[in-house]
Amino acid sequence: MEKIQFKTQIWTGDGSLKGLEDISGQRIFVVTDPFMVKSGSLDKITVHLESKNELEVFSDIQPDPPVTKIVTGIEALQKFKATLLVAVGGGSAIDATKAMKFILKRMTKGETDLDLIAIPTTSGTGSEVTNFAVITNADKGIKYPLVTDDILPKVALLDAELVASAPQNITVDTGMDVLTHCLEAYVSINANDFSDALAEKGFQMVFTYLERVSKDGSDMEARQKMHDASCIAGMAFNMVNLGLNHGIAHAAGAQYHIPHGRLNTILMPHIIAYNAEMDSGIMEKPNQAAVKYANLARLIGIHVANPKIAVRSLINTIIQLRKRLKMPATFQEYGLDSELFHTTEDEISVAALKDRTTSANPRVPEAADVKRILEDSFS
Known part of the structure; x- marks a missing residue:
């Protein structure tokens, strides 16, 4: 119950x-x-x-x-x-x-x-x-x-x-955090019909309104819709927790002080690929996370029968959105010092596993998995 x-x-x-x-x-x-x-x-x-x-x-x-x-x-x-x-x-x-x-x-x-x-x-x-x-x-x-x-x-x-007066960089950083909340709540091990409904709606709203408000901050309809989407996503993850994306972001954010939404966005494509086991090949039987990501892909017009191909298209769509929003794709592009990164990645990997949000991730990660995601995110 x-x-x-x-x-x-x-x-x-x-x-x-x-x-x-x-x-x-x-x-x-x-x-x-x-x-x-x-x-x-x-x-x-x-x-x-x-x-x-x-x-x-x-x-x-x-x-x-x-x-x-x-x-x-x-x-x-x-x-x-x-x-x-x-x-x-x-x-x-x-x-x-x-x-x-x-x-x-x-x-x-x-x-x-x-x-x-x-x-x-x-x-x-x-x-x-x-x-x-x-x-x-x-x-x-x-x-x-x-x-x-x-x-x-x-x-x-x-x-x-x-x-209404939020600058473009704050608007997109926070907006992509909403997207992360929707994605993680949707594939959480605790997900249910109610959280799924909220996560799906929030996900669609981000893809409909975030780019609009990024281009025109005076678009008050888009402003209100993104404000509501943030709340809807919060209601979703409050029920079912988040996942490894936030687990790493909390641990890395304390060390690097990269804005939270920006940090989540750099990690996001690698987290999706990890959770969907994309490294096993697109013709392999999809796991539950891959099936659910494919459901989200369909909500934004990606109609592909093979779930893993749909996931790959979703990842590419997110990467293209990130590019249009003028957000960095890697830690290196953000300007993170290489020496700082390499001297802290082990500590961050261990801390991410202890973070309470990581416990709801659909795959159970090890420190080596987190370190690989960090390294893929660096350059």
Whole structure:
């Protein structure tokens, strides 16, 4: 028996921010990043909250949020005596707020469990509807996934106006992260009919709208569709976990500090080929992952009877999309130092196997498999 539930209420579409005006009498601790404050973008949110509530803004957030910043945030929200958390930003701000919520509840032995409203300003992580958060031990260079329903936001607010000014590189990095989420959820060992339906829809939406919004950031229909696709993909992988693509990305990202979506995109073709056992030949009987990848290929117009040929076409289609989006194809093309790569690949290979997302991968990898994928991704 499987128990499937969606605890997060989703506010989406035009005027979603106005829903915040129904909140009153709260001491709201707003967690965001410095850019949101300096650019004035945060004002688009706080203007709907400040007349009926007390607000405290905490903006000491950075990419790959370290544990030290989370502890600082907890101290600040306790001093403020917060009654509600609002996270505004990309995955880092939302993940940091989730970690604050979780640790505070543990510290107070369950007496303080604050509701969380997540307002993403990038269309990629899906963090607004997931029980995942990733925090970093900066001293050790290790990312730790936190996975518990205790960190699920109460509300996810999706308003495309908040991503309208996102630059092209951020748009495509986060958009390709959505694609990775869909692919990994779809072939996860935990996949079910519900997660498949969400992953299929999100996958189609990325291929329909990502290139459009990459070319024209003012295309608000495409902006909203990618914002929704990110959330849909988050709902999918929140049910069934991810896979080796993210396992390697978490481990490598802590070492190389390559933007997460870009790192996932470099790895993606090699992960698909590994999971589908493409090295065994296209005429060999396809495994379950190959069959499912072929299903996705058909959804974007690749009609090939042989599943492995369909997978090969899917890989080529993704590579061509990556090229049109002007994204690097290899670590070397990104500019990663060769010496750094070769001195860390063994450590990354071991760390990737320990990552909780890797446990849902359709093939059970060994360190040698991960190292081979890394080397194929380097040049």
